[in-house]
Amino acid sequence: MDCRVVVEAAVPVYDVETPDEAIRIAISKTGEMLNPDLNYVEINMGERTSPEGESLPPAFIAADEALVALELEMTVFNVEREEHASRIARKEIGQRLRNIPLTVLEVEEIPSEEDSENEETESENDGSDGDDGDDGDDESDGEGPENGSSDDGTDGTDDGDDHGDDDGDDDLLPEFEEMVDE
Structure with missing residues (x-):
């Protein structure tokens, strides 16, 4: 069975002034850490919401430092269960993104x-x-x-x-x- 796994990463970015700048730098920084070994991982902006359900930008800035929510999507092949796919994705991505917290958001089976x-x-x-x-x-x-x-x-x-x-x-x-x- 093949699965598509979406992992959320909290990427710290320093010396930024705007959320857009923080997002661009976080995507670039993450891409550099993943490439060339994991160039098949798709990097997207994460989605954040307030407790009231209001949509928030994926970057939180305080004192010229930001924490950016990114979604990293990859396909894992020949796994036995969805749990197995999520472990593989976390391990592969986590090895390259040192000291960056990761959470599995979604595991979806891909029809063969x-x-x-x-x-x-x-x-x-x-x-x-x-x-x-x-x-x-x-x-x-x-x-x-x-x-x-x-x-x-x-x-x-x-x-x-x-x-x-x-x-x-x-x-x-x-x-x-x-x-x-x-």
């Missing part, structure tokens, strides 16, 4: 490609059944056969292209396996 392909195939089958019925109605009209025959020719060409791509993939796989064996 097989699941999404099955859903797409099901939706295509549902849509093609309805489209075939519509094409049959068009063919019964006086001008429909011309449009229907061109649509049928196009559909046949698309199916041929799909099979051609599959054949090309089959031809590539043995070569790849030969290279791996060598």
